[in-house]
Amino acid sequence: MTPDEALRAILHRDDVSAILIDGPSGSGKSTFADSLVAARGARPTALVRLDDIYPGWSGLDAAIETVQTGILGPWRRGERGGWRRWDWARNEPGEWADVAPGLLVVEGCGAFGDDVTRSRVLFHVWVSAPDAVRKTRALERDAGGFDEHWTMWDEQWRAYVDRADPERRADIVVDTDAPAAETHTIRGDAGSTVGS
Structure with a gap:
């Protein structure tokens, strides 16, 4: 499903109170989350980015735990959750952040976590792109800051995917490298096909 198709599919739903956006580095999760928040307009939306939570480059599993216990x-x-931001410049914990009221949107690698609980009010979006495309995007985005950590991060990511199989839990799969006219399947309760 293209990002635009996914946005249309999500925005018409009023039975969802939290959206988790997961996928590998450089796949387009942050861009998709920004588009979702912008499309909601003035409606209250709490956007939580895992980039603000990972405690350093080896912190994928720790951030997953924080999302599960401190936010979800x-x-x-x-209740309102919260987390301690990670100060990337100092490589240490930063200030406390509370989750704002409104639709909860959590985006980042590991957002689905290891919890396989299904809920009609919790919606899972998987964002994907070919490995070469996403690696180029990620390394260019971080202007060299990610280069030396790519292999370690990708190993953590693949370990998470192997143990949790997060894509299988997606309600919608968004391909950020797909032609717009393709037919795509919306999984889960929607159970329909969108496209030409």
């Missing part, structure tokens, strides 16, 4: 756990209980 309280959200499921009807």
